[in-house]
Amino acid sequence: MIKLVAQICPLIVTAILLNIGISHAAPNKNYAIQFNQLGFGVNGTKTAVVPETDADNFSVIERHTGKTVFQGKLSEAKTWEASGDNVMLAHFDEVTQQGEYFIKVDSIPQSLPFTISDERYNKPLAAAIKAYFYNRSGAVIQKEFAGQYARPAAHPDTIVYVHESAASKARPVGTVISSPKGWYDAGDYNKYIVNSNITVYTLLAAVSEQSNAVINLNLNIPESGNALPDIIDEVMWNIDWMLTMQDPNDGGLYHKLTTKRFTGDTEMPHKMDQPRYLVAKSTAASLGFAATMAKASQILAQYDQHLSINSANGHSYSQQLLMAAKQAWQWSLKNPAIHYQQPSDIHTGTYATAGDDLKDEWLWAAAELFAATGDSEYLSKVEIPKKPRNPEWDKVETLALITLASHSDTPNTIAKEAKKQLTALTERWIEVGQNSAYGLAISPNDFVWGSNSNMLNKAVTLLRVNQIINNKDKPNSLYEKHAIAIVDYIFGRNPMGISYVTGIGQQTPMHIHHRASMADGIKAPIPGFLAGGAQPGQQDAKDCKKQGGIYPSKQAAKSYLDHDCSYASNEIAINWNAPLVYMLAALVNQEN
Numbered sequence: 097m098i099k100l101v102a103q104i105c106p107l108i109v110t111a112i113l114l115n116i117g118i119s120h121a122a123p124n125k126n127y128a129i130q131f132n133q134l135g136f137g138v139n140g141t142k143t144a145v146v147p148e149t150d151a152d153n154f155s156v157i158e159r160h161t162g163k164t165v166f167q168g169k170l171s172e173a174k175t176w177e178a179s180g181d182n183v184m185l186a187h188f189d190e191v192t193q194q195g196e197y198f199i200k201v202d203s204i205p206q207s208l209p210f211t212i213s214d215e216r217y218n219k220p221l222a223a224a225i226k227a228y229f230y231n232r233s234g235a236v237i238q239k240e241f242a243g244q245y246a247r248p249a250a251h252p253d254t255i256v257y258v259h260e261s262a263a264s265k266a267r268p269v270g271t272v273i274s275s276p277k278g279w280y281d282a283g284d285y286n287k288y289i290v291n292s293n294i295t296v297y298t299l300l301a302a303v304s305e306q307s308n309a310v311i312n313l314n315l316n317i318p319e320s321g322n323a324l325p326d327i328i329d330e331v332m333w334n335i336d337w338m339l340t341m342q343d344p345n346d347g348g349l350y351h352k353l354t355t356k357r358f359t360g361d362t363e364m365p366h367k368m369d370q371p372r373y374l375v376a377k378s379t380a381a382s383l384g385f386a387a388t389m390a391k392a393s394q395i396l397a398q399y400d401q402h403l404s405i406n407s408a409n410g411h412s413y414s415q416q417l418l419m420a421a422k423q424a425w426q427w428s429l430k431n432p433a434i435h436y437q438q439p440s441d442i443h444t445g446t447y448a449t450a451g452d453d454l455k456d457e458w459l460w461a462a463a464e465l466f467a468a469t470g471d472s473e474y475l476s477k478v479e480i481p482k483k484p485r486n487p488e489w490d491k492v493e494t495l496a497l498i499t500l501a502s503h504s505d506t507p508n509t510i511a512k513e514a515k516k517q518l519t520a521l522t523e524r525w526i527e528v529g530q531n532s533a534y535g536l537a538i539s540p541n542d543f544v545w546g547s548n549s550n551m552l553n554k555a556v557t558l559l560r561v562n563q564i565i566n567n568k569d570k571p572n573s574l575y576e577k578h579a580i581a582i583v584d585y586i587f588g589r590n591p592m593g594i595s596y597v598t599g600i601g602q603q604t605p606m607h608i609h610h611r612a613s614m615a616d617g618i619k620a621p622i623p624g625f626l627a628g629g630a631q632p633g634q635q636d637a638k639d640c641k642k643q644g645g646i647y648p649s650k651q652a653a654k655s656y657l658d659h660d661c662s663y664a665s666n667e668i669a670i671n672w673n674a675p676l677v678y679m680l681a682a683l684v685n686q687e688n
């Protein structure tokens with residue numbers, strides 16, 4: 097991350113609309129009627145956004161017969177603060193016949209076609225997980241698994257140098273360490289622990305909470321056909337690397353493994369050979385690692401029979417993870433507030449928590465270690481925050497609250513307060529959604545760097561909190577409605593009229609800021625990546641202008657540029673794809 101700073105043969109129709117790798121045009125402003133480009137589930141909510149018009153009604157028309165199958169009244173026009181647009185909503189839940197349709201409103205060009213069908217999300221889910229495979233460091237990306245995106249192995253990281261900022265008695269400056277595997281963090285080729293923590297954690301939450309959708313998925317990766325679910329194989333590619341980032345001498349975590357500068361803007365990874373360094377230990381990296389490995393130890397325990405045993409002490413893989421978590425916690429107790437500070441000769445991403453009291457990281461590690469061990473000592477100093485926030489790499493208290501509220505052994509007073517705060521947080525979002533012109537629980541201030549992921553984290557949180565505070569058999573439909581509406585936003589119900597995931601949808605990003613996609617000479621970007629999304633900072637606007645990339649608007653929800661110059665709106669990142677995976681898995685479970 098550069099942030100320094102039909103009854104008409106529905107299967108065929110679906111196959112056409114979901115086809116990965118067909119050529120896509122750039123977003124077309126003529127598609128004024130916006131909706132989820134993957135279509136709608138047979139029994140699901142169906143909403144389209146229509147620009148303000150004098151017309152009162154809209155029609156849903158069957159594409160192949162031209163027959164009007166439904167007529168409805170448009171909602172009253174309202175302004176969406178995030179885009180400045182006046183829009184009306186068209187609801188057509190009543191249309192439940194599988195098929196291909198379009199929407200017609202007088203005086204507005206007819207909409208793109210869409211399908212009504214189930215099983216819309218199976219292929220997108222597999223693609224969103226497979227994206228991690230393409231970002232593997234140290235792996236040959238073979239043709240049989242990657243087709244045209246095959247490439248040689250790169251960044252083996254078997255020779256990595258201890259940077260001055262990370263030097264210790266046992267590992268002085270220049271000590272050579274082997275730190276292989278892991279995923280490239282984003283559009284760049286570096287690897288960062290803080291961002292790996294929330295990414296792995298979120299993917300593991302999907303494995304445990306949406307298991308039916310992901311456990312049997314064949315991702316067509318080298319480990320397909322072994323004894324482990326492919327999603328576990330993929331996540332372990334990064335966990336194995338993360339374990340090498342822990343100093344065995346004291347349990348602390350190095351913050352990152354990077355070159356000194358961002359390199360190779362338009363070079364394939366295997367052309368890069370600049371030296372790489374382990375840089376500075378930090379408390380945020382160590383506590384987040386403790387939380388993530390404690391979670392991983394619980395979820396991977398059921399697979400221990402297929403995983404390696406430590407020959408020195410006989411510990412199973414999951415026991416090794418828990419030990420690593422405890423050692424990171426112990427290091428943090430001795431080093432409670434070491435914020436990452438960028439050394440003067442290092443210029444890669446910071447993931448710095450300066451100005452952050454790390455209370456949320458402490459809470460997260462405590463909650464997960466308690467859940468993994470049952471040892472209430474971890475909760476002795478726990479304070480439940482009054483204003484929990486939407487999860488992000490540097491805001492993790494809500495993840496802790498969900499664990500504390502759902503664990504059966506959590507002391508009553510803590511569980512009760514956690515539930516109370518989670519309820520207050522999510523009810524505020526639902527209120528926004530109920531009053532929104534777009535029908536979305538999205539506020540203008542959600543348009544931060546990586547806004548698409550920010551919104552998907554809201555959706556994930558809505559579903560997870562719904563499971564906790566509402567009866568599992570009778571979930572609160574507003575929680576589900578607004579979680580799903582956010583997925584609609586991602587796939588096209590947005591002012592850009594774009595499906596923000598590469599290769600998935602009818603109008604998709606073609607020029608993501610992702611080095612391999614930029615350098616491989618292939619027109620279509622590597623599929624399954626979520627673009628960062630609109631955000632009004634437009635930090636790259638000057639540089640992009642020189643390259644012919646002009647933002648269409650200063651409005652928050654339109655501050656998106658499908659140009660590879662746009663690291664501020666069109667980069668990809670491992671933590672951004674993770675809540676996408678979670679939501680797609682949840683929807684696969686719902687529709688299949």
Ligand SMILES: [Ca+2]
Pocket residue numbers: 319320321322323324325326329
């Ligand atoms: Ca497998």
Ligand SMILES: [Ca+2]
Pocket residue numbers: 449452453454455456457490491492
């Ligand atoms: Ca924090």
